[in-house]
Amino acid sequence: MNLEKIWLVMRQEIYTTMRRAYFVIFAFGLPVIMGVIAIVFYAINSNAPQTPDEEVPPVEDIVQGFVDPSGYIQSIPEGIPLYTFIEYTGEEEAHAALERAFISGYFVIPEDFLETGELTYVVLNFNFAEDRPNTIVFERLLGLSLFGDDLALGAAAMEPMILTTREIVSTSGPIAQDNWLAEQLPFFLVILLYIVILVPAGVLVNSVTDEKKNRVIEILLSSVSASQFFIGKLLALGLLGILQTLFWIGTIWAVGEFGGRPLNLPSDFTIPTQLLVWAVIFAFMGYAMYGTQMAGIGALAPDVKDTRSLTMLILAPLIVGYTFNIIFLEAPDSTIALALALFPLTAPVVMIGRMAVANIPWWQPALSLLLQVVAVIWIVRLFTRLFRAQTLLSGQPLTLKSLITALRTT
Amino acid sequence: MMGPVWEVAVYHFKREVFKKSYILTLLSLPLFLVFTIGLGQLATSALNNDIRIGVVDPGGFLQVLSIEGRQETAEIIIFNSKIEAEARLRAETDPLRVIYVLPANYPGNREVDMIYEDYPPSEAREYFSDILKTNLLAGQQEALRNRAIEGPLLTIKAISVNREFPVNNPSAELLIPLMLAVIYIFTIFPIAGIMVGALGDEKTNRTIEVVITSISPRTMISGKILAVSAIALLQVTIWIFFFVGAAWISGNWFDIVFFQDITVHWRDVVAIASLALPGFVFYGAALVMLGSLIDDSETLQQASGLVLIPLFLPIYVLPVILDQPDGLLAMVFSFLPITSVQTVGIQSLFMEVPSWRIATATGVSWLISLGMTWFAVRAFRVGMLRYGKRIRIGELFNRKQFAR
Numbered sequence: 001m002n003l004e005k006i007w008l009v010m011r012q013e014i015y016t017t018m019r020r021a022y023f024v025i026f027a028f029g030l031p032v033i034m035g036v037i038a039i040v041f042y043a044i045n046s047n048a049p050q051t052p053d054e055e056v057p058p059v060e061d062i063v064q065g066f067v068d069p070s071g072y073i074q075s076i077p078e079g080i081p082l083y084t085f086i087e088y089t090g091e092e093e094a095h096a097a098l099e100r101a102f103i104s105g106y107f108v109i110p111e112d113f114l115e116t117g118e119l120t121y122v123v124l125n126f127n128f129a130e131d132r133p134n135t136i137v138f139e140r141l142l143g144l145s146l147f148g149d150d151l152a153l154g155a156a157a158m159e160p161m162i163l164t165t166r167e168i169v170s171t172s173g174p175i176a177q178d179n180w181l182a183e184q185l186p187f188f189l190v191i192l193l194y195i196v197i198l199v200p201a202g203v204l205v206n207s208v209t210d211e212k213k214n215r216v217i218e219i220l221l222s223s224v225s226a227s228q229f230f231i232g233k234l235l236a237l238g239l240l241g242i243l244q245t246l247f248w249i250g251t252i253w254a255v256g257e258f259g260g261r262p263l264n265l266p267s268d269f270t271i272p273t274q275l276l277v278w279a280v281i282f283a284f285m286g287y288a289m290y291g292t293q294m295a296g297i298g299a300l301a302p303d304v305k306d307t308r309s310l311t312m313l314i315l316a317p318l319i320v321g322y323t324f325n326i327i328f329l330e331a332p333d334s335t336i337a338l339a340l341a342l343f344p345l346t347a348p349v350v351m352i353g354r355m356a357v358a359n360i361p362w363w364q365p366a367l368s369l370l371l372q373v374v375a376v377i378w379i380v381r382l383f384t385r386l387f388r389a390q391t392l393l394s395g396q397p398l399t400l401k402s403l404i405t406a407l408r409t410t
Numbered sequence: 411m412m413g414p415v416w417e418v419a420v421y422h423f424k425r426e427v428f429k430k431s432y433i434l435t436l437l438s439l440p441l442f443l444v445f446t447i448g449l450g451q452l453a454t455s456a457l458n459n460d461i462r463i464g465v466v467d468p469g470g471f472l473q474v475l476s477i478e479g480r481q482e483t484a485e486i487i488i489f490n491s492k493i494e495a496e497a498r499l500r501a502e503t504d505p506l507r508v509i510y511v512l513p514a515n516y517p518g519n520r521e522v523d524m525i526y527e528d529y530p531p532s533e534a535r536e537y538f539s540d541i542l543k544t545n546l547l548a549g550q551q552e553a554l555r556n557r558a559i560e561g562p563l564l565t566i567k568a569i570s571v572n573r574e575f576p577v578n579n580p581s582a583e584l585l586i587p588l589m590l591a592v593i594y595i596f597t598i599f600p601i602a603g604i605m606v607g608a609l610g611d612e613k614t615n616r617t618i619e620v621v622i623t624s625i626s627p628r629t630m631i632s633g634k635i636l637a638v639s640a641i642a643l644l645q646v647t648i649w650i651f652f653f654v655g656a657a658w659i660s661g662n663w664f665d666i667v668f669f670q671d672i673t674v675h676w677r678d679v680v681a682i683a684s685l686a687l688p689g690f691v692f693y694g695a696a697l698v699m700l701g702s703l704i705d706d707s708e709t710l711q712q713a714s715g716l717v718l719i720p721l722f723l724p725i726y727v728l729p730v731i732l733d734q735p736d737g738l739l740a741m742v743f744s745f746l747p748i749t750s751v752q753t754v755g756i757q758s759l760f761m762e763v764p765s766w767r768i769a770t771a772t773g774v775s776w777l778i779s780l781g782m783t784w785f786a787v788r789a790f791r792v793g794m795l796r797y798g799k800r801i802r803i804g805e806l807f808n809r810k811q812f813a814r
Binding site: 020023025026030034037038095098113114115116117118119120121122123124125126131132135139142143146147153156157158159160161162163164165166167168202203206312323 | 434438445496499510517520521522523524525526527529539542543546547553554557558560561562563564565566567568569570571573575577709711712715716719726727735736760761
């Protein structure tokens with residue numbers, strides 16, 4: 001195979017694509033704009049109180065009212081000293097106090113509270129950051145009050161355990177850190193891989209059908225072979241896809257690093273280099289497998305529109321792998337997770353997802369990679385055969401039957 | 411005027427709607443949701459059935475190992491010693507998910523050790539906490555015991571914005587405006603493909619040159635935008651019917667509380683619908699303009715992707731909108747046709763968006779959308795006979811060109 005000609009096709013493809021204004025805007029302009037927007041909006045919002053769901057903020061100055069026809073709350077027991085609670089005899093009185101901003105909100109405990117459990121907290125406007133934590137103290141007060149004088153039983157029923165936790169012999173994955181981002185990272189990583197594989201594959205199929213449609217391919221095929229043309233395009237757009245992804249990731253990193261930490265990235269958050277290296281390798285293998293197949297149907301289709309239904313069929317294994325990650329990220333050692341992590345067409349997303357949440361024996365990604373290499377060679381050899389003059393220059397409609405026939409006859 | 415526009419619209423509507431690819435698109439979202447939700451349910455039930463909690467209870471406090479009237483979320487296994495329990499935690503077959511070590515004098519001393527390999531799911535932790543409560547309150551009257559275990563059912567009621575939020579038992583009705591906004595986003599994407607494809611085809615195969623000899627560019631573009639808006643509405647209607655049916659089946663056949671007793675707030679639905687119409691027209695016109703200005707499908711696809719990105723802007727700045735649903739940013743976004751539906755969908759979770767604001771936003775959206783349609787017609791006139799030649803935006807403002 002003439003590498004010089006592949007390089008020529010590759011260089012031309014990169015040059016043409018990089019000259020497209022929309023590609024430059026999408027690949028490089030957009031992340032910069034999004035980064036700037038993120039910094040501006042989150043910086044504006046950084047003064048807002050950060051109140052996790054379970055935590056109660058300092059509340060010395062919070063005054064709340066309550067209306068208690070049930071009569072459960074007789075006194076404010078010890079342990080609830082910070083809030084000021086004012087009892088009102090009726091809702092009208094509490095409502096008037098709320099309108100005058102004398103109280104921040106009031107609770108209504110119906111007479112049949114024990115049976116129905118209904119408790120209403122009335123405020124003027126919603127503010128979830130404050131409303132929910134503010135109700136927790138009153139819920140505790142009400143819970144204790146249900147037990148009358150037996151405060152010890154009430155306290156035990158409200159909080160049956162004062163926990164000390166201990167983690168032993170962790171099997172958690174390499175990014176099992178105690179922060180929100182580490183918990184979400186496997187999902188982000190899988191989505192990112194999915195995008196990295198699909199975006200350049202989509203550009204590839206468009207590129208092939210465009211050149212078929214505007215007849216440029218007729219001139220190109222007079223000087224390079226169909227397989228050189230195909231491999232050059234595959235490598236060029238794969239490279240640009242990776243470049244684009246790296247730029248997007250780099251922008252997110254830069255916003256976190258130099259943007260005065262507006263994204264509130266946890267200080268202890270790190271992604272292991274080993275995992276990133278595997279992710280890049282698997283992304284490229286995934287692109288090689290799916291990009292090849294999509295370019296193949298592009299070679300058969302007279303127009304990009306005709307490729308859509310077959311594209312769905314070709315992408316089905318990737319979509320299944322992505323969807324099944326709901327299970328795999330919870331049970332990464334299950335048999336089905338291992339099977340799909342080794343199966344080449346699902347491996348790129350499933351294996352990386354598993355590696356992010358659990359310690360996987362080294363042989364598993366290695367075997368998976370080996371199987372993917374074999375699959376890539378087979379798929380490339382099979383679909384490159386579609387890149388020959390007869391198919392590239394034909395204008396017959398693309399159907400599943402015509403694809404199978406073309407693959408069999410070539 | 412309306413006759414030819416209608417004719418163009420009907421022709422394009424029929425041509426697109428009866429295609430196999432459109433029917434596939436129409437079914438894709440419902441089928442994908444059924445598949446994903448079904449899989450999620452399957453996964454959740456499969457994983458939860460597998461949870462075993464080990465308890466070391468030297469004081470023999472735990473007498474009751476289940477909660478009356480509730481399905482067992484996890485299996486509780488009592489161990490005599492911590493060593494024995496830890497061995498089971500590491501076992502290859504049927505390992506424990508978590509161990510709780512109660513002190514000998516529990517409940518006098520409530521300091522409990524929790525030992526695990528992977529942090530246990532919240533269902534397991536809450537279940538064991540409720541088991542302890544059941545044992546603690548064994549001698550109490552049933553109503554008190556149930557209330558202490560279940561806790562209060564809190565509803566936060568915001569009287570200024572006429573909204574209620576049941577914290578413990580949220581219902582699907584709260585999410586209706588948001589779901590409509592999501593359907594709107596998912597409708598725009600396939601519609602964009604149809605619009606861009608329809609124009610590109612006619613330019614490439616030169617049909618446009620023939621068509622334009624019998625109707626004016628304005629008639630043609632108006633007809634196309636009308637057809638695309640109708641296709642979008644058909645898609646939205648079918649998806650809404652699907653969601654209503656799925657919610658009804660979930661609530662009535664599978665007894666999922668979240669989907670029961672749903673009251674539709676028609677005011678919110680009307681607000682979203684009134685904003686969605688100019689939104690569809692805006693995106694239709696914007697895509698026609700792109701299709702007129704750009705020839706090759708690869709560039710066109712990338713360009714249409716860029717046009718569709720603002721659809722996600724309200725989601726991108728979600729924390730800011732959630733923090734201040736009635737703030738300046740949310741208000742500005744609710745007036746723009748590119749972001750109004752999504753923003754009002756999010757706002758409606760927390761507030762009843764005032765009628766005057768919906769009316770103003772709808773008016774502003776229609777003005778911008780009609781302005782975009784006017785631009786689209788101009789772009790189409792400039793671009794229709796110039797296949798392969800680059801058109802500059804400035805040409806759309808060139809009066810001389812249109813006077814000729």
